[in-house]
Amino acid sequence: MIDLRLKVDPLPLDVPLIIRLREQTDVELGPHDVVLLDEDGDRREYDYNGFSVGVYTRSGESMDGDVLLLLPGQPSAHRLIRANSEHNTFLVTEQCDQLCVMCSQPPKKHHNDMFEHFALAALLAPQNSTIGISGGEPLLHKHRLFEMLSVVIETRPDIRFHILTNAQHLEPSDIECVASFGRDRVLWGVPLYSATPSVHDEIVGKVGAYKTLEQGLAVLLRAGASVELRTVVLQQNWNDLPALSEFISTRLGFISFWAVMQLERIGYGRMNWTSSFKDTSTDFDPLARAIDIASARGIQAWLYNSRPALFLRPIVRMPLQRFLTGNVSISIFAIVVMHAKLVVVFFSGMIMPRGFLHWGHYEVAVILDSVVLSGGVFSYENDSDANRRARLQKKSGPNRS
Known part of the structure; x- marks a missing residue:
C-alpha cells in the first residue's frame, strides 16, 4: 500500500506550502527544500528555514526528493511526488459533469483551486517524470489547467503529462493551445464506452455526452495530439465491443493506442458491481473479436485488469506471413x-x-x-x-x- 497521505506535525501556516524532502546535503538546495536533521522511529525531523517539520513514515523508507503539500490546520500532508516512482498523479479537482456507473472517484460539488501549487510540485519533480492529471473532470477548469501545463512544459522540457478527461470541454478555439503542448509531451486519456450514443450516454450518466465527445476528439485530432482511448468492460457495453472496435479502427485511426480494462471494485464500481461487472474469464469472445478487429487494422490494443491477470501487448503488427511461418x-x-x-x-x-x-x-x-x-x-x-x-x-x- 502506497502512503499518499503522511502524518505531519502541524505548522503555523496561513496558506498551503509545497516542500521537497532532502535526506542528502550534497545536492543543490532550493527555496522549497527541507533538510533531514534527525530520524527517530517513524518520525523524521526536517529543517525549513529554521522551522522544524516533523513527517511520519515507515522506518527505512527513502523519501529523498518527495514533494509534499501541507495545508493550514491539517495534521497530514499530501504526497504529490514520490521521487522513486516515474509516475505520479495530481487530483486537480473532484468536480465532474458525469456520473459514470463505474466511477472510482465519485464527484463532489466543491473545488479548491490548487493549480499554482500543482505546477510548483511538478517543477520540483525528478528528471524525466510522467505526471498524471486526474479528477473529477480536469477540463472543467480548462484555463487554469492550460496555464499550469504551459508553465511546466516551458520550464521543464523533460516532464510529460497524462491527462484523463472526458474531452467534452474542448472547443475549436483550443486547437492552437493544445498543439503547442506537443504531441510527445501530453497524452490525453479519453474514455469511449460504445459506438452507440445511447449506450455511452447511459454509462456516463449524461444525455448528449457522446455527441460532445465526438467534437472533443475532433479538436484533439486537428491539434495533432497523442490520444489514448479508454474503455471499461461492462455488462452494459459487452455486446457492443466488436462494433466499438470497428468504429475506432475506421474513424479514430489517429489514436496512439486503445486501453481496454476491467471494472475496479471501488467507488460507484463497488455499488454497481452486480449490474455492471462482466466476468471475462467465463466468456471472452466479444472482447477477443474486438481486439482482433483493432489489431488487424493497426490499432494497438492493451488489456488491463483482466481475468486471468494478463498484460496484453498484441504482436499482430508483425507481418502475418512471418507469424505463420x-x-x-x-x-x-x-x-x-x-x-x-x-x-x-x-x-x-x-x-x-x-x-x-x-x-x-x-x-x-x-x-x-x-x-x-x-x-x-x-x-x-x-x-x-x-x-x-x-x-x-x-x-x-x-x-x-
Whole structure:
C-alpha cells in the first residue's frame, strides 16, 4: 500500500506550502527544500528555514526528493511526488459533469483551486517524470489547467503529462493551445464506452455526452495530439465491443493506442458491481473479436485488469506471413489473443498445451509441446512448419551426419 497521505506535525501556516524532502546535503538546495536533521522511529525531523517539520513514515523508507503539500490546520500532508516512482498523479479537482456507473472517484460539488501549487510540485519533480492529471473532470477548469501545463512544459522540457478527461470541454478555439503542448509531451486519456450514443450516454450518466465527445476528439485530432482511448468492460457495453472496435479502427485511426480494462471494485464500481461487472474469464469472445478487429487494422490494443491477470501487448503488427511461418519469439509478458481462443502464458510459466490461433479466415493449429522458456522469453513453432520439416526428412531419409 502506497502512503499518499503522511502524518505531519502541524505548522503555523496561513496558506498551503509545497516542500521537497532532502535526506542528502550534497545536492543543490532550493527555496522549497527541507533538510533531514534527525530520524527517530517513524518520525523524521526536517529543517525549513529554521522551522522544524516533523513527517511520519515507515522506518527505512527513502523519501529523498518527495514533494509534499501541507495545508493550514491539517495534521497530514499530501504526497504529490514520490521521487522513486516515474509516475505520479495530481487530483486537480473532484468536480465532474458525469456520473459514470463505474466511477472510482465519485464527484463532489466543491473545488479548491490548487493549480499554482500543482505546477510548483511538478517543477520540483525528478528528471524525466510522467505526471498524471486526474479528477473529477480536469477540463472543467480548462484555463487554469492550460496555464499550469504551459508553465511546466516551458520550464521543464523533460516532464510529460497524462491527462484523463472526458474531452467534452474542448472547443475549436483550443486547437492552437493544445498543439503547442506537443504531441510527445501530453497524452490525453479519453474514455469511449460504445459506438452507440445511447449506450455511452447511459454509462456516463449524461444525455448528449457522446455527441460532445465526438467534437472533443475532433479538436484533439486537428491539434495533432497523442490520444489514448479508454474503455471499461461492462455488462452494459459487452455486446457492443466488436462494433466499438470497428468504429475506432475506421474513424479514430489517429489514436496512439486503445486501453481496454476491467471494472475496479471501488467507488460507484463497488455499488454497481452486480449490474455492471462482466466476468471475462467465463466468456471472452466479444472482447477477443474486438481486439482482433483493432489489431488487424493497426490499432494497438492493451488489456488491463483482466481475468486471468494478463498484460496484453498484441504482436499482430508483425507481418502475418512471418507469424505463420518460422520461429517466433515473444516476451513472456505478452499474450497472443486471437478470434475465439487464447494461447496464454501465465507468469508462473504454466502453458496451455495445445490450442488454435484464429486470424480472420485463417485457422492455424499451434503446437506448444516443445515450448522453451529461457530468460523470460519463450519460442514456439506452428504445426505447419513442424509438419513441413517432417515431410522433408521423410523424403530425404534419416540424417546421416
